[in-house]
Amino acid sequence: MFHKTESMFSRQKFYRSDEFDDELNDLFNKKYQFRFNSEWKMPARESWFSAPPWKVKALESLKTRLNFHKSQLNDFSIEEWSSHTRRRNPAGEVGWKVRCLINPEFLTQAWTKFYECACTYSIVPKEASAAKKLVSLHLCEAPGAFITSLNHYLKLNHRDMQWSWLANTLNPYYEGNSPSNMISDDRFMYHTLDSWHFGVDSTGNLMDWENSQAIVNKAKSLGKQVMLVTADGSIDCLQKPDAQEEVTSPLHYCEIVTALQTLSPGGTLIFKLFTMFEHSTVNLLYLLNHLFKEVNIYKPVTSRQGNSEVYAICLRYKDNINLDEYIPILKSTYGTELYSKTSLFSLEVIPESFLKQIEECAYYFYSVQCHVINNNLQAYLMQNNIALHRDMKKIRAIVASEYIWKYDLKPIEYEQEILKGALHEENKINTNPRYHRGSYTERQLYSKMSLKEKLKNLNAFLQAELLSNPLILINEPIRWMSKDDTLKLNIVFTYGLPLQKVNSSKFIFVPIFKLYQQILAEEEFKEIILYKQSRGQVNVKDTDSEISKVLLLPEYQYKDCYNVYEKSCFKTLLSLLKQLEKGETLLLKNFNTLTHFNVSTLYILSKLCFEKTGFASCGSIILSNFQDKSLLNHLDIIDIECDKVRCDKSKDVLNNLPVQVTNDGEFFNNIVFYNNTFYRNKCMEYLFTIEQSL
Known part of the structure; x- marks a missing residue:
């Protein structure tokens, strides 16, 4: 497949009808621009974070009304409702059409949303255009589609631009991060790791001040001026759908503080936010109106119409404020509970004229969202109305065509892509499909269930999702x-x-791992398991080799810190390996192959030290035919390094090899299959043990 660059699109080629003009105009122009008033004054620095949280009656009323509309969906199964709203999404065919006609690098919904922001507003500052140099920073960026979308936009609209970028996100290779808040899709990141920064502690957590400062310094080192910062962060609000703004606000604060320290005068900031009902969002928008010459709120057509997601697009960063003076006060609440317990500004210093604009803006996007929710509910109840679905089909086709025409979207050559076409061929298995089961009401009920009901629920998940999956x-x-x-x-x-x-x-x-964790999250279940746990027997007959030694590592005791347990097991393993004679075979039991530290250790053993390695379906690893003791020197180096950092409570050895070595090919696939089998069988064994005991 190759890319054509000649202009092959014109509006006439697309199906168009005046019948839907008004609807198209509404869909593509969901935006609000703040009008700065010279009477607005920046509050005195000493007053920042000195007031308690406050509420605005009109905004509280909107929040209550929106939550009422959203609560009508509480009893809908999330899979069923998502499927229905996907069919009702007027921009639902944009991605498909863009893929067919443009085939861009790493196309996702985030790609199309960013492209809209880039085309609707002049996001590349005139300073960058004049210098033909752009440095951009992308916060909370996984999986990376804003970056590939920006590349496509620059290649079509700023052809001579020299561009450098840096990205940050929660590190999918750090096993301490929660999967519910982290996007673990690393298809793009894996190939561009040198351009990603996970902070001083490798977690990627932007809400840690030291991590933020490391990212700021790294971005500035790429060029004299950082002229674009994007931030697409969010936090899982599935259990608190009525408090999305409060839950995500501390992250948005950290994104903005990091961006303000990074940006050069004239620069652009684009960040995701949700509703504008709380003091925290009102305050941040008031601050940004003082710091940027233009502040816009925009909902792209390809953003799900029924959710609260919008983007703040802040243009032309001013240089009339010495931010360094404010850093100590900004740092004092950064990533702390104090941020949620105090208000950046008191209500008294926010001008009435600004609050009126906030109310206008909040009401406009509230109306859009409620209108969509109600329409979707009506359509759900009238599923047999053919005319309703016929109109939606027409609109979806027109919106997809309009998207490509309006933004003058054309293909670029593979050589112009960041990875030169590599991602078009890649077919990696997604080990973390982002789906949820049941309705909100059902998920709330789970916590109130009896142990027997919870057991039944977990068994149903095991049967439906895991036992039926042959992969x-x-x-x-x-x-x-x-x-x-x-x-x-x-x-x-x-x-x-x-x-x-x-x-x-x-x-x-x-x-599989989520189910395993959910079983052990119940204290009563964990007690039953720990009390009755029987160790699986090794079936030596299934091996082609004669076992010389067996190493049964201790089970992880949950009261211990995992890193202490891991390094202790490593020392035990190394000690036994040094006792092996050439030709001997070692059977490993309870060797945890979930972490990069252990997997890289096993990689060294299997690729260098033993003739062959067997991954047994019963949950053992066989290291067959030991080759040469001198080959263990790699493990000695690791052992020395672990000892060096042992006394440092804030630092540990997390990995011994680059992830590009261990996370690919036959070895990686075998580890994944081994873990899937082991933990699936563990879940079955645990649930059976619990069933026998209840």
């Missing part, structure tokens, strides 16, 4: 893999915050 388990007794005689390995250490607990892993199908 997630080892079918043969043992899956073998041979060593690599040509391999030359370099130890590369990654340091970061010591792992307290394994919350996520790139080496497992996430729904």
Whole structure:
């Protein structure tokens, strides 16, 4: 497949009808611009964060009304409702049409949303256009589609631009991060890791001040002027759909404070926010109106119509304020509970004329959202109305055509892409499909269920999602893999915050691990399991080799910090390996293969030290035919490094090899299959044990 660059699109080629002109105009122009008033004054620095939280009656009323509309959906199954609203989404065919006609790099919904923002507003500052140089910073960016979308936009509209970028997000390779707040899709990141910054502690957590400062300094090191910052962060609000703004506001504050320290005068800030009902959002928008010459709120047509998501597009950063003076006060609440317990400004210093504009803006986007929710509800109740669906089909086709025409979207050459066409061919399995089951009401009821009801619920999930999936388990007794005689390995250490607990892993199908965690989250279930847990027996007959030694590592005791347990197991393993004679075979039990530290250790053993490695479906790893003790020197280097950082409570060795070495190919696939099989069987065993005890 190749890209054509000649102009091949004109409006006449697209189906068009005046019948839908008004609707199209509404869909493509959901925007609000603040009108700055010279009487608005920046509050005195000493008054910042000195007032308690406050409310505005008109905004509270809007919030109550919006939550009432949203609460009508509480009893709908999330899968069923999502499917219905996808069919009703007027921009639902944009992605499909863009893929067919343009085939851009790493196309996602975020790609299309960013492209709209870029085309609707002049997001590339005139200073960058004149200098033909742009440095951009992308916060909370995973999986990276804002970056590929910006690249496409620059290649079509600023052809001679020299562009450098840096991105930050929660690190999908750090096992302490929660999968519910983290996008673990690393298809783009994996190939561009040098341009991603996960802070000083490798977590990628932007709400840590030291991480924020490291990211600011790194971005500034890319060029004299950082002229564009984007921030697309959010926090999982599935359990608190009525408090989305309060839950996400502390993250938005951290994004904005980081952006303000990074941007050069004249620069552009684009960040996602939701509703504008709370003091925290009102205050931040008031601050931004003082710092930027133009502040817009915009909802792209490809943003889901029924949700609260909008983008603030702040243009032409002013240089009339010395931000350094404000850093101590901004830092004092950064990533702390104090931010939610105090208000940036008191209500008294916010001018009435600004509050009126906030109310106008909030009411406009509230109206849009409620209108869509009500229409979708009506359509759900009138599913047999053919005319209703016929109109929606027409609108979807027109919106998709209009999108390409309006933004003058054309293909670019593969050579102009960031990864030169590599992502078009890649077909990686998504180990973390982002889906949820049941309705909001059902999820709330789970916490009130009896133990027997919870057990039934967990068993139903196991049957529906896991036992029916053929891609997630080892079918043969043992899956073998041979060593690599040509391999030359370099130890590369990654340091970061010591792992307290394994919350996520790139080496497992996430729904399995979530179920495993959910079972152990119930104290009564955990007590039953720990009391009755029987150790699985090793079926030596299934191996082709004679086992010389068996290493049964201790079970992880949940009261311990995980990193202490992990490094202790590593020392035990290394000690036994040094006792092995050439030709001997070692059977490993309870070796945790969820973390990059352990997986990189196993990679070294399987690729260098043993003739072949077997991943057994019963939950054991067989290291067959030990080759040479001198090959263990890599593990000695790791051991010394772990000892060096042992006394540092804020630092640990998280990985011994680059992720590009371990997270690809046959070895990676075998680890994923092994973990899927092991934890699926664990879930079945645990649920059976609990059932017998209740």
